Amino acid sequence: MTAALIHTLTSMDQPIIPAAGDGQTMTLLSQSSFPAIFLDGTLTTQTLLAENNQGLLTLSEYAKFCRDMQLKKTSPLIYDLQSGFGSPLNTYYAAQELERSGADTIILNDQTYPSHSLNRPITTTSADLLGKAKAAQDGLENDVTELWIKLEGIWDYGTKGILQRIHYLANIGADAIIIDHYTDDQLNTIIAATPELPIIATWTPNTPHNSGITAWLDTGCLARQAQQARQQALTELKKGAIAYAEK
16 A cells, blocks of 8 residues: 555654644644644544544544535545444445545544543454454555554553554554554653554644654644633633623
């Protein structure tokens, strides 16, 4: 499989891939020079359902949002396949649906179905993950559509388990690995082992630099800043209402 986006990221100096879950953020990011934009499932759930749990978002709801955002596309779009929306057969059709909805890259995570927005999500077995990864790959129709795998259980299976899963996923042709819920020492251990696939790590503004990372995947910086601004505005609005009522 031709890894066009990964090739671009590798040639850059550890770029950050921003996350979006609403039209305003997507428009703002489209006007900037980021190498790609991630349409995050959790952020989209917050926008469409006013909930924080990505497992509540159906494939049809998410695919509709992706098709709408695809119309604003100025750089590659990364879509959230979550844990495949069910069985390997569901994963096959979900990957196909998201690719047809404009995905340039699709991220499959190793959580059990349905995915949950947790600091320590429950992850599935290596065999189940590989079955879903192969199903997602088989569902993709365009050779340049990339499949990235997000490994979220380092707290459970450790760095050794991460490296084992990377080895298996490299053998079936995945394009990149995303590491989440890690400590700095764990990430350093993974990089020092010279993994067989490019490593992308999740990012927040406090994440330290690591020279072995190909790119960083934002976890919703703009959304958090916007929420803080809205909370501040709400506080000012309440103050204004109280002052008005006291007159």
